[in-house]
Structure formats: structure tokens, C-alpha cells
Amino acid sequence: MFTTMSVQLPTNTLLDLVAQLKRRSGSQDLSEAITTAVEFWLADLKKFPKTADPEGLHGYQWKCLFLPEGTVLRSWSYGEHNYARVEGDEIIHNGKAVTPNQFARSFARTTRNAWEDLYVRRPGDKQFKLATVLRKEILREQEEACKAKLQVVALPPLSAPAAPPVPSGVNMPPDGVAASVAPRDPTPGEGWTLPERRKWRFRLEDVAFD
Incomplete structure (x- = not known):
């Protein structure tokens, strides 16, 4: 209720x-x-990414990671931090629109991996977090969501096949009767020293008229 x-x-x-x-x-x-x-x-x-503003949704889509407007990107190069900010639908650095890779390479003399080099702080985040960590979190959430959907649509286990119908006129013993019948006692009778091989210990004609 x-x-x-x-x-x-x-x-x-x-x-x-x-x-x-x-x-x-x-x-x-x-x-x-x-x-x-x-x-x-x-x-x-629920359709919008976390920390996004549904009222005026703007931001930069970086592969699977959405950077809503107001997100700050930070890189470290030659002993100092460099910053870029998401304005509208673009990443702006020094008044120019750049991609994450361009921003990561702008202060380096070698090739840089933006996922491993840039730190991200979205609106609502308390601190910066490495971009690759955010990407792993999103991929993990997507994987868990897929598993949950598969569990919902999974078919129920097949039930055991029904027993074939009993032909009319055949009396079947009640359930459990067959299992309750005691096994035959192979102990030799009185005066009998050889192993007992008969199904019945005495012949029917020997005891029918006692």
C-alpha cells in the first residue's frame, strides 16, 4: 500500500x-x-546528464562525457595551471574555441592525451576530477543500466514437462507408496544354509492350505 x-x-x-x-x-x-x-x-x-541545466541546456559533448555550460577544464604544464571554460556549446581558452585535445596540447611540446591530462569541474562538482575517471564512471553506469535491462527482459525459467496422462482403466498407486515398499530380505530361512535366490521364501502350494 x-x-x-x-x-x-x-x-x-x-x-x-x-x-x-x-x-x-x-x-x-x-x-x-x-x-x-x-x-x-x-x-x-532523467534524460539529461548529471549536473546539466534542463532549463537552458548548453554544453560541449566530449565523446561519452557531457560538459555542461560553466564547466572548467584545467591542465598542468611547466609548473603552472592553465584553464578553459565551457561557454555556450564551446570550450573557450584565451578567447578562442578549442577542443579538449587542442587545449591539452597548447602548453606542451609533446603529444598529450587529453583524457589523462585534463581535470574537469562541472557545475555542482565540489572539486576537479581527472577526465578519464569521469569517463570510467559513465561507462560503468551505462554497463550497469544494460545489465538491469537484460534482467528485466530475461525469460522465466522453463517449467518441468508435465507427466503424460495415465490411460483410462489403469490404477496407479498413490504417491509415495512405491518408495515405502521395503526391499526383499535375502537372509536364509531356518535350516537353509545356502544363499537365498528365490523371490519368495516358500512355495505357494506349501502354504496355501495350512
């Missing part, structure tokens, strides 16, 4: 919701309509 809570809703918003329900000729249950609206809103938020 689900628990519920009371929340405050502006009167104008509530009246707009009632009017919208009347026009759509749908359910008149306000609680159901509000719940549906909130669920749609939450589902829409």
Missing part, C-alpha cells in the same frame, strides 16, 4: 489543472493527475 502526503499548490495552478482536465475529458481525479504530471517531469529530468 502506498503512503501519501499533503503538499501546497497555488490556487491558480489548481484551477488551471481542473480546466485542462475538463477540456481533455479525462480522469477528474486531481491526485491522479498531479501524480502523473510529477512522474512525467521526473522522467524528463
Whole structure:
């Protein structure tokens, strides 16, 4: 059973919701309509990358890593830090748009790997984090999401095949009767010294008229 809570809703918003329900000729249950609206809103938020601003989503897409507007990139070269910032949909350094690789190579005399060289601090992050670490976290989340989907769509295990129907007229023993029958006792009878090989210890004609 689900628990519920009371929340405050502006009167104008509530009246707009009632009017919208009347026009759509749908359910008149306000609680159901509000719940549906909130669920749609939450589902829409999950489509955006973490730390992104859904209201005005801008940023730079670096492979699998999204850098929302306001992200700061930092590199270390020759004893000092160098910074670039995501403005709009571009990475800006010294007033020019650059790629992560261009920014990483701008202060180095050798080839640099931007993933291993640049540190990233997105809006909402408390500290800088190496770009390759962020990439590994995203790939791990994607892998876990794929595994979860596979578990949901996995087929249930096949049940054991049903026993064939018993022909009419055949009386089957109750369950457990066959297992409860004791095994034959091979101990020789009185006065008998050879191993017992007969199924029955005495002949039927010897005891039928006793």
C-alpha cells in the first residue's frame, strides 16, 4: 500500500489543472493527475546528464562525457595551471574555441592525451576530477543500466514437462507408496544354509492350505 502526503499548490495552478482536465475529458481525479504530471517531469529530468541545466541546456559533448555550460577544464604544464571554460556549446581558452585535445596540447611540446591530462569541474562538482575517471564512471553506469535491462527482459525459467496422462482403466498407486515398499530380505530361512535366490521364501502350494 502506498503512503501519501499533503503538499501546497497555488490556487491558480489548481484551477488551471481542473480546466485542462475538463477540456481533455479525462480522469477528474486531481491526485491522479498531479501524480502523473510529477512522474512525467521526473522522467524528463532523467534524460539529461548529471549536473546539466534542463532549463537552458548548453554544453560541449566530449565523446561519452557531457560538459555542461560553466564547466572548467584545467591542465598542468611547466609548473603552472592553465584553464578553459565551457561557454555556450564551446570550450573557450584565451578567447578562442578549442577542443579538449587542442587545449591539452597548447602548453606542451609533446603529444598529450587529453583524457589523462585534463581535470574537469562541472557545475555542482565540489572539486576537479581527472577526465578519464569521469569517463570510467559513465561507462560503468551505462554497463550497469544494460545489465538491469537484460534482467528485466530475461525469460522465466522453463517449467518441468508435465507427466503424460495415465490411460483410462489403469490404477496407479498413490504417491509415495512405491518408495515405502521395503526391499526383499535375502537372509536364509531356518535350516537353509545356502544363499537365498528365490523371490519368495516358500512355495505357494506349501502354504496355501495350512
